[in-house]
Amino acid sequence: MHIEATLITRHAEAEAVLADTRYVPPPVRQNGEEGTLAWLRAHVSRFSTGEPHAERRRALTDLLDGVDPAELRERARAMTEQRHGDWRGVPTQVLGSALGVADTSAVPAAAAGYLSGEESPQADAAVTELLKRAGLPAITLLLQGYAATEGLIANALERARPGDDVDTLLRETLAWHPPLTVTRRLDTLTGDEVTLDLVAANREAPGDHLTFGHGVRPCPAPAHALALAAGVLEGVLS
Template identity: 35%
Template sequence: MLTVTDPARVYAILTDPRYTVPAVADAAGSGVAWLRANVARFATPRRHRRLRALAEAELATVAPGALRSAACAWRGGRTGPVPLLAEALGLPVAAEDVAVVARHYQPHTGVPPGEADNAMSRLAVACRGGYGDGDERTAARIGLLVQAYEPTNLLAERAVRRGGSAPVAEVLAAEAPVRETRRFTPTGEPVVLDLAAAALPFGAGAHACPGWAHAVALAEGMVEGTAQEGEGR
């Protein structure tokens, strides 16, 4: 599979609508395949704008500054800072379920195992219950948590480990959690885009990360909280 590393070329492909995201098949039920088929991340251009708007509407209810304050006050007992985002969104999910689904979210990971589908079913109940907003909005809520899970955890962990005056910015420049993404050329050939080489840690174009400000806020709060905890010892 071709890997594109030239920064200008990576940016050009990310912003060119002729290069599409990996396609997924429609799926019924409430498993991981259903999630893939109903989130903006893997949607066709025809559906993408509407599904992304649902995710952005959810994120608009949470101020990054509030997440930063919550992460600063965080003192363990959770699986990374993403549960703080779930709490802010009012979603009573189990972090373990989010973690399991996140491991099998990308289409190239293949058919999800039963444990991932079971976890996904529990997330669907938790994120739909009481809202009555339909499957696409439920998928948008779950997708935000699943997509944020590993990258945000890694960003926070690496920033805390690095320390210094601007650890989050330094991590994004030197060891950003998301190193690459995939697209299909207009002729249907898969390509890997090196986001790290292009200095685009949150992507670009129509599929750029909608929650980048929230991820940065969580990581910055974790750094501040760890520093305060260290000063108090």
């Protein structure tokens, strides 16, 4: 079967796709052995639809209700300063501690294929380790936040100038240099794949960026991600 691919670059069109339930994430493998990366991807909100997505997303937001973004920001700043600006891994450690996950050392290996679906023995072993230490909602937040938050910080630091206001710097980075540049959806009516160019869409309407999603599948933790990024930037730039 021939599948058409559509690229969307206009902000209004991208927003409409993200708000329409006919567009869903491309399906992921459902028959992975329990404890593997494939199994994990089949059981998280990001790659699910309908009621399973809603239930899994509620589990994330319920868990985050007990985490104060202001405390995350302060802890991220303090840890970054203690490490003399060596900030890599700080967001994951701070968030993990807040979620009750003391050892987050397996997160990078598990996160390596989380978005792409690229499976490996290393990723599977890391997922197995994480499942010994935390429930699926906490693991989901750690994996989803790992690349996105660190990518946001790295992009912001590339743009940083002396005297920059951290919050303004993050808003500009989210709009103009987001860590996630594209997102994909499957049109359930036609079977076609739709690719949303977030960079192009954001630059058309930077004051209303789509970096944290929109419509039926928004990011569950924008305030927490921004707090972690802001704390690290304060620790590096102070």
